[in-house]
């Protein structure tokens with residue numbers, strides 16, 4: 001029987017060089033749910049995601065995925081559990097886009113890194129899904145930011161994770177690819193029970209895809225709730241510090257109406 005995994009943070013404190021930035025984040029998320037982090041520039045969304053992905057050491061607290069204590073997982077186990085797409089650039093010297101996607105299979109290839117026929121098939125179908133086949137032989141260092149974002153998504157998909165961590169995954173995508181990206185996420189959520197934790201700046205997309213929203217502001221995660229609970233005018237304007245005159249202007253009203261529920 002499939003376990004109803006839950007992602008849990010218990011008083012997670014994150015920051016740099018021993019100095020806490022966000023303290024005591026506590027939340028739980030059911031398997032197959034999409035959690036979106038929102039908040040102003042510099043609030044700490046990437047810092048939280050890097051800490052969950054264990055690319056930055058947490059300063060305190062615990063993180064669980066199902067029964068697994070994420071801090072105690074081996075690198076291999078972590079790679080079989082979660083795929084991570086952060087904004088940091090990969091160090092790739094003369095790698096083709098296919099090579100970058102193929103990295104997604106490394107948790108499964110054994111110590112010599114040899115790709116089986118099944119691995120190769122998964123690499124091709126992930127590239128097909130996000131439409132990057134035409135980039136497969138191109139140098140990863142010489143493609144556009146939006147193309148790079150899609151190649152990294154293909155890498156994450158062929159890793160077949162249970163948990164997908166994404167930092168601003170749509171920031172460089174044009175409207176077609178933004179829609180395509182969101183529909184792929186919803187498909188993976190529905191068909192594979194994928195759990196997703198991501199940050200988004202495009203608030204108009206947040207209500208379309210999120211089951212839960214975590215709001216990051218100041219020293220604490222300010223609120224955690226459903227889109228209906230969070231995407232309310234007064235709260236969102238306060239969270240982002242939108243001045244009253246902008247909020248009341250025609251442009252402000254129009255933009256806010258596409259975001260709020």
Ligand SMILES: Nc1ncnc2c1ncn2[C@@H]1O[C@H](COP(=O)(O)OP(=O)(O)OP(=O)(O)O)[C@@H](O)[C@H]1O
Pocket residue numbers: 016021039040041042043044045046047048
């Ligand atoms: N490597 C680092 N060392 C020290 N401080 C850092 C480091 N990286 C980021 N910070 C600081 O941590 C704070 C949070 O940054 P973070 O990138 O997590 O914010 P964010 O919410 O993702 O912002 P944005 O929406 O602009 O991407 C900022 O004040 C930033 O200057």
